[in-house]
Amino acid sequence: MKCSEVKELISRYVDDDLGPDEREAFTLHVRDCAGCRTELGEIQALDTLFASAERFTAPPGFATRVLAHLGEQQRSTFWSFLAFHRTLFRAAELVLALVVFVIGVVSGNVLMTGRTSEKQMVLANVQTSFSLDLFQATPPGSVGGAYVSLVGAADER
Amino acid sequence: MRPFADDAELARRFTQGDISAFAELVRKYQDRIYNLCRYMLQDSDDARDAAQEALLKAYGKIKEFRADAALYSWLYRIAVNTCLDYKKKARPDQLEDESLLSDVASSDPSPERLYQSKELSDILQTALQKLPEEMRAALVLRKIEELSYEEIAEVLHISVGTVKSRISRARDDLRRLLRGKF
Numbered sequence: 130m131k132c133s134e135v136k137e138l139i140s141r142y143v144d145d146d147l148g149p150d151e152r153e154a155f156t157l158h159v160r161d162c163a164g165c166r167t168e169l170g171e172i173q174a175l176d177t178l179f180a181s182a183e184r185f186t187a188p189p190g191f192a193t194r195v196l197a198h199l200g201e202q203q204r205s206t207f208w209s210f211l212a213f214h215r216t217l218f219r220a221a222e223l224v225l226a227l228v229v230f231v232i233g234v235v236s237g238n239v240l241m242t243g244r245t246s247e248k249q250m251v252l253a254n255v256q257t258s259f260s261l262d263l264f265q266a267t268p269p270g271s272v273g274g275a276y277v278s279l280v281g282a283a284d285e286r
Numbered sequence: 287m288r289p290f291a292d293d294a295e296l297a298r299r300f301t302q303g304d305i306s307a308f309a310e311l312v313r314k315y316q317d318r319i320y321n322l323c324r325y326m327l328q329d330s331d332d333a334r335d336a337a338q339e340a341l342l343k344a345y346g347k348i349k350e351f352r353a354d355a356a357l358y359s360w361l362y363r364i365a366v367n368t369c370l371d372y373k374k375k376a377r378p379d380q381l382e383d384e385s386l387l388s389d390v391a392s393s394d395p396s397p398e399r400l401y402q403s404k405e406l407s408d409i410l411q412t413a414l415q416k417l418p419e420e421m422r423a424a425l426v427l428r429k430i431e432e433l434s435y436e437e438i439a440e441v442l443h444i445s446v447g448t449v450k451s452r453i454s455r456a457r458d459d460l461r462r463l464l465r466g467k468f
Contacts, residue, residue: 140454144428146435171461178464179429183407187320188334192312195341199308 130154135165139172293357301353319365325426326369328411340368362441366423413463417456425456
């Protein structure tokens with residue numbers, strides 16, 4: 130095995146990832162090659178450095194902070210939802226207002242054209258207001274009305 | 287560190303949106319996630335912020351988690367990606383070159399000096415910061431979190447071959463950086 134090949138295998142060797150044949154060829158070469166032996170030694174020293182390096186723990190209150198932020202995140206998600214949909218709500222309100230207006234105009238027209246004449250409209254309004262049955266001196270069905278119709282008929286002859 | 291055996295139950299409750307399961311998850315994994323972020327980012331404030339961000343992201347992604355997958359693997363992936371994306375706050379006193387390495391390593395001329403684990407961590411972390419992030423992630427997951435090649439492939443979403451190659455190159459770079467320093 131050549132030095133260049135061995136150097137490629139050093140990492141896997143220290144990780145115990147070489148197959149039996151590879152491992153045998155590797156160790157045979159390293160036994161006799163100072164250069165590769167030095168490099169192997171440096172990689173192994175790195176492993177020792179990693180093994181003795183500090184394992185950090187989360188700072189005090191870390192978990193509480195995360196969970197507190199979770200509450201905020203949920204609230205802000207709600208408000209974001211609302212803000213986004215607020216524009217949609219406004220647009221819907223506008224459309225609704227427009228629809229109501231159109232309906233009002235259309236039904237207003239219908240109501241307007243339902244009256245036969247302006248004069249009758251006024252009369253009807255006044256009658257309604259005063260609950261009177263006036264402006265007819267001799268309302269139909271009355272004695273006077275019958276007389277008028279007899280007289281009127283005679284007059285017109 | 288090996289994954290915990292009762293993760294499956296925690297994962298199942300978690301996927302159902304159980305907030306108390308998430309609280310348990312945070313308490314269970316906070317040290318490992320924080321530790322991973324420390325070795326990825328070095329700065330303690332950055333690590334704290336990134337770890338928090340990662341855990342909150344994990345909550346937001348509940349629906350994406352498949353309960354039959356390894357919970358720790360999924361969490362680590364989110365943590366690594368958060369670190370890779372993390373924009374470090376500018377710190378004026380942060381040294382860019384190897385002078386920090388030589389300062390720490392040569393403060394005591396005695397070759398028999400035994401470094402405290404904190405000093406070793408400082409030396410190691412400073413050197414790790416000089417590696418490309420993807421290589422740093424692979425090496426940290428292997429040597430700090432002690433994951434297998436297959437587990438690292440799962441976390442980083444790469445092939446086992448790429449894991450081996452990144453670790454090998456990371457070790458080689460680190461070896462050159464630290465040569466003669468300790």
